[in-house]
Amino acid sequence: MNEKLTQCPLCNNSKGANPFLSCRDELVSHKLFHVEQCRNCGFLYTNPRPNILNISDYYQSDEYISHQDKPASMIDKLYLYIRKVMMRRKSRLIRSLIPQGSRLLDVGCGTGAFLEAMRHEGYHVQGVEPAETPRKYTQSKGIQVVNDIYSVFSDRYSEPDILDEDSDSEEDKGFNVPIGFNKKETPQVEANLFSCITLWHVLEHMHDFKEQLNRCRQLLTNDGYLIVALPMYQSLDAAYYKHHWAAYDLPRHLFHFDNKSFKTAVELSGFTVKKINNLPFDSFYISILSESYRKRLPKPIGYLRAFTVGLLSNLAAATGRQPASSQIFICQKTV
Ligand SMILES: [Zn+2]
Numbered sequence: 069m070n071e072k073l074t075q076c077p078l079c080n081n082s083k084g085a086n087p088f089l090s091c092r093d094e095l096v097s098h099k100l101f102h103v104e105q106c107r108n109c110g111f112l113y114t115n116p117r118p119n120i121l122n123i124s125d126y127y128q129s130d131e132y133i134s135h136q137d138k139p140a141s142m143i144d145k146l147y148l149y150i151r152k153v154m155m156r157r158k159s160r161l162i163r164s165l166i167p168q169g170s171r172l173l174d175v176g177c178g179t180g181a182f183l184e185a186m187r188h189e190g191y192h193v194q195g196v197e198p199a200e201t202p203r204k205y206t207q208s209k210g211i212q213v214v215n216d217i218y219s220v221f222s223d224r225y226s227e228p229d230i231l232d233e234d235s236d237s238e239e240d241k242g243f244n245v246p247i248g249f250n251k252k253e254t255p256q257v258e259a260n261l262f263s264c265i266t267l268w269h270v271l272e273h274m275h276d277f278k279e280q281l282n283r284c285r286q287l288l289t290n291d292g293y294l295i296v297a298l299p300m301y302q303s304l305d306a307a308y309y310k311h312h313w314a315a316y317d318l319p320r321h322l323f324h325f326d327n328k329s330f331k332t333a334v335e336l337s338g339f340t341v342k343k344i345n346n347l348p349f350d351s352f353y354i355s356i357l358s359e360s361y362r363k364r365l366p367k368p369i370g371y372l373r374a375f376t377v378g379l380l381s382n383l384a385a386a387t388g389r390q391p392a393s394s395q396i397f398i399c400q401k402t403v
Contacts, residue, residue, distance in 0.1 A: 070116040077277075078329055081108035088112055091311045091318045094361045096126050102320035109332070114299065114323035121141050122276050126201065126320055143356060149351045155185050161345070161396070162186060162264060167295050170263035173287065174179045175217055175280070176270030180206030185346070187211065192264075196220065220261070228373060259286045266295045272321045281337035286400060292397040294339055300391040304381040305351050305358070307390075314357035315350075316391065330397060339399040346385050351393035352378035 075082045085104035092100050104115045118126055162172065168190035174183050177195030179202045185191045189356035195213040197203040206213045265284045274280050284294055299315035300306065301324045306313045318322065326334070331341050350385055362370075378393075385392035 069122060071119045072116040073113065076106035076108060076111055077113055078111040078333060079106060079109040079324065081106060082319045082372050083107045083113065085113075089311055089316070091313075091316045091319075093126065094317055094319070095320075096128060097319075100242060100318075103316065103318070103324060109329070111329045111332075113325075114319050114322050114324075117322050118319050120210070121140060123275070123320075124199070130301040143353075143360065146356065147353055153349060154347065155182060157235055157347075158182060158266075158268070159189060159396075161186055161295070162191070163189065163190065165398070166191075166263040171261060173220060173262045173265045175265060175267045175284070176209075176273070177206055177213060178202045180209055180213070181213050182266070182268065183211050194220065217280060217287075217313075220287060226306070260289050261287050262290075262292060263289055264295065268295075268297045271296055272298060272307055272323045272325065273343070275322060277333065278336060279299050281334060281339070285338050288401065290401060292400070294334070294335075295398045296330070296399065297394055298330065298397070299354070299394050300326065301393050302326050303351065303393045304384040305355050305377050305389050305393050308381075309355070309358040309362070312358050312361045314361060315354050326392065327395075334397070334399050335402070338402050340402045341397050341399050343396070344380070345396040346392035347394035348382050348385075348392065349383075353379040354378075355381070355394050 069344050076085065083106075085106050088103045088105040090102045092098060100114075101114055103112050105112050117123075158398055166172070169192070171192045171194070172183075172186055172361045173194050173196065174186075175196045177183050178199075180195060180197075181195040183206065184196050189247055193211060195203075195206055195211060195216050196215070196219075197206060197213050198215050200215075202211050203215060267280075267284075271277050271280070281294075287295060299317075299321070301313070303314070307316065315321070327344070334341060352375065353380040356371065359370040359374045380391070384390040
């Protein structure tokens with residue numbers, strides 16, 4: 069069942085919202101969904117939206133590539149190539165912020181490619197993934213993954229590859245519950261566990277994004293980093309493709325942040341935005357996907373237009389005129 073919000077999920081105002089845009093779910097249901105804009109603070113949110121119990125129905129697609137490692141189509145192959153390039157950038161960013169040996173949590177880790185790469189770099193990694201298939205896949209790599217952020221505890225994380233080179237057993241990799249941890253006990257809520265928590269294109273999927281941010285704050289060390297990647301509806305590619313813009317991704321994206329609303333959201337949870345980086349490859353991938361939603365692919369002109377729009381979007385972002393198609397927000401606890 070869908071639920072209708074009567075209050076803004078960011079400012080809690082009940083003055084109502086104006087229609088902003090309507091998009092068809094091109095991936096799974098092919099139903100029409102709507103984005104509304106709060107009359108008080110301007111925040112965009114999907115309304116009505118699937119409730120927390122039936123949202124998983126909208127992820128039942130072979131094309132939902134972020135949960136897969138094996139590409140099926142040309143677009144999937146492009147996605148995986150971009151993911152590889154982006155992995156190097158993400159890894160560089162983490163290394164620039166926290167030293168090797170630090171503890172890292174990836175929320176919405178999917179099939180665990182990022183965590184695997186960071187473990188190889190020498191970090192202690194742990195993941196959160198609500199979907200069972202990708203979670204089990206990540207666990208099969210010997211990475212500790214739980215299904216929600218409230219189940220994250222200190223004594224369950226994956227050792228870095230460099231520390232367990234001589235050991236092959238799952239037990240030695242920290243996959244099993246360590247000796248001394250009694251499964252029957254209810255672990256206490258713990259705090260200050262991680263030097264970095266990442267949410268790569270995840271926050272916009274979470275019904276309870278405010279609570280998730282609060283929990284992130286609790287789990288982070290005092291000088292830890294919260295890293296959040298988000299699509300930006302004010303980018304040039306979004307303006308060009310309008311309701312065909314693939315990163316609206318309704319109804320899976322419940323919220324549509326811009327710099328102002330994201331800043332407000334993290335400040336409510338006690339974070340300050342320290343830096344914003346662009347994700348330059350997302351504009352190309354999103355533009356190609358948007359062309360496919362307009363039924364302009366696989367014609368060469370469709371690819372050419374997507375490339376041009378992606379390039380112009382990056383140029384607009386580089387000159388500061390418009391945000392990039394996706395941005396990374398680097399945040400720390402407000403002192
Ligand atoms: Zn509002």
